[in-house]
Amino acid sequence: MTADPAADLDLETLRADIRRGLPETLPEKAPPTDPEIDRAPRRTPALSAADRGLALRNALRYLPPEWHAEMAPELAGELAEYGHIYMHRLRPAQRLFARPIGDYPAHSTQAAAIMHMIHNNLDPAVAQHPYELVTYGGNGSVFQNWAQYRLAMRYLAEMTDEQTLVLYSGHPLGLFPSHRDAPRVVVTNGMMVPNYSTQPEFERFNALGVTSYGQMTAGSFMYIGPQGIVHGTTITLLNAGRLYLGTGEAGLAGKVYVTSGLGGMSGAQAKAAVIAGAIGVVAEINPAALYKRHAQGWVDEVSTDIDHLLGRIERARKGREAVSIGYLGNVVDVWEALAARGVPIELGSDQTSLHNPWGGGYYPAGLDFDAARDVMAKDPAGFKERVYGSLRRQVDAINTLSANGMHFWDYGNAFLVMAREAGADIAGDGREFRYPSYVEDIMGPMCFDYGFGPFRWVCTSADPTDLQKSDAIAADVIEAQAKDAPAEIRQQMLDNLRWIREAEANRMVVGSQARILYADHAGRRAIAAAFNRAIADGTIRAPIVLGRDHHDVSGTDSPWRETANIRDGSRFCADMAVHNFVGDAMRGATWVSLHNGGGVGWGQVVNGGFGLVLDGSADAARRADSMLDWDVANGLARRAWARNAGAEFAARRAMQSDGRTRITLPAHADDAVIDDALAAAGLLDD
8 A cells, every 4th residue: 555645744743733623714625545445435315306405405414514515526526426425525634544552532431442443444444445444344433424424533532431322324413411430432333213224225224324334343433354254254153164074173274164245244254264273275356455464474385376275285285284275256266166177175254245245246257346336337137137146156066066065154244135136056965054153153152151152352552561461360360260160151262362372473454453363251341350450550551441342242243143043032033232332331340332233244143242341440450340340241141041052051151150140041841751741732743
C-alpha cells in the first residue's frame, strides 16, 4: 500500500478535526484515493423515484443547509454510481489507524478507548473497503457515511463518564445523561421489524440510510484483523483432525485443507492451517485481497495455475510441510480439478461471504473478478443465476471428493443455505443438510458448551511491549487453570496455552496491538483481574479493552452456526443474544451492541457484543468480574437447558464457584417413555 500523502498530519490537527466534527467550511473536493486500496462493489438496491428522493433528503439532513445546493448533485451522483451515499467529500484526509489512547481528545478515558477501536476498524491495513467504511464481509459497516463518523467522533470527544452516546445503525442519535456504571455507547445495527428483515428490504433501507449491516465486530468496533478468527479456525482444524481423522495430538502434518476466501475474516484460514500443521489451499478471486494477505505474511505462496497448484499440493504432502498456498482464481475451478483428477483431500470448507451473494460476497465460476463485477452492476438478475449455477457445480465437486473420503463442513457463511436455495444436491439423509456446520460437530460441543469462546483484548498504548506482557500474564493464568482442570476441559486449556505462548512468533498482529484466545467462564474473569492489577501497578502502561467476537458461547443466536448444536427447537429463538446485550449493559460494559445479521446473513441471526475498558481501578475490576460472569453464564444456562451434556457440566461448575448462581437444569426423559406416550395418544406416526 502506498503512503497516504496526508497520513502524517500533526497530532493537533488530528485532534482539532475530531473535536470539530463536520468541517467548518465545505471541503473543495474529496481527499485523494490510494489506487491500491480495494473498493466496495456497486450496490444494486431496487429503488423507486420516491425512494431515491428520500435517500437524498435523508443524507442532506446531516449537512448545513448552505451546503445543500452544492452537495445534493454530488450525493445523487454517489447514489447512482455506488448504490449508496457515502459522502466521500467528508472522508478525513489523514489515514485512520489505532493511535495511542493519549492521542485522542477526550474527557473520558473510556471514550478515548472507543475512538481507538473505531480507528482500527477503519485502518486501510485492517479494513476490507475502508473508503466505504466496510471492515469485513463485503458489507460489514462501521458507519453508513462519513458524516456519521465525524459526528460520532465529536460526541466521543465531548462526552463525560456520566453520558451515553446512542447509535442507531451508525447514526449518532445524540449524547444523553446516564451514570458512571452505564455504557458510554449503546449500538444497534439492522434492528428491523421481523416482517421486513429480508435481503431485498435490507438493500432498500440501507440505500435510504436508515439501517446498516454491522456484521458482528465491524459495527461494534471490536474487529482486530484476521487474528480475530485465526485462533478459532486453528482450534476448528485441530479438533476436526481429532474428530474425523483420529489425529490425536499429532496435528495435521501431511493433511490437506481446501477452502476459499482471503478477505477480512476468511483471511485467517491460511495462517490457521499452517499453525495446525496442515497444507492449506485457499482460493481467492480478488487479486487485491490475495496479495494483501501475502504481503502481510498470512499466505506463504501464491499460485496462478491449476496444474502448478496440484503439483505443489503433492510435493507438500510428501514433505509433510506446514504451508499455505493462495490460488488466484475461482474456488469452483479448484474443486472441479481436484475431483476430476482424484486428488485425495482430507478436510474442506468454504468462507466466501454467501450472506451477501449478490453484492460481491460470492463470484461465480466462468468470470474473472472484473467481469463479474461488471455483470453484478449491469445485470443483477443474470448475476444471480450465475451464482446459483456456480454453487450447483461447487457442491457436485465437493460431493465427489466427500464420497472419496473428504470431510467437509459449512463455516457459518450461509454456504449450505444458499446451496439449497440454488437447487444444489445438498440435502442430507435423515438430517437437514448433507454436511454439518462447524459449530454443530466441532465448535459447539467441544468449546461453546464448556464455556470456551473468543475472548480478546487490545492494548490501547499501541505498544507491542504491553501486548507481550499481556500474553505472559494470560499464559500464567491458563497454566495455573490447566494444572487442576478436569479431563473434560483440560485439552482445550492446553491448546490455548500453546497458542498464547506461540502467538508473538506467529506474527498475527494487523492493526491494533490485540490478542485473542479461547478462555472459559472462570478463565476470562481471572485474566481480566490479572490485567487490571498489571495496569494498576504500572506493568502495563495504558488501559486494556476487553471484548470478544459475537461468535461465542452466549452472544449469538444463529440456527446454522452458533446455535446449530442446540436441538430442543430453540435454535431459531433469539432470547439469548438479546439478554446478553441487556445483561452486559446492566453489569458494567463500557459499550454494548446488538445486531441483526452477521456471518450467515440479514434476517438469519441476532448477535451482540461488548467492550469493557480496564484502567487499573477497583471499579473496573468490579465491572469486569460481574459482566464477564454473566456474559458466559447466560449461554451455559441456555445450552444446559437444551440438554447439552458439556453445558450441564459447565453450568454445575459455575454454580459451585459462586453460590449466588442458580441455574435451572433439565430432567432427561427416557426415549421409551416418550415413544410409549405418543403411541398411546396416536401421535407416533406422521
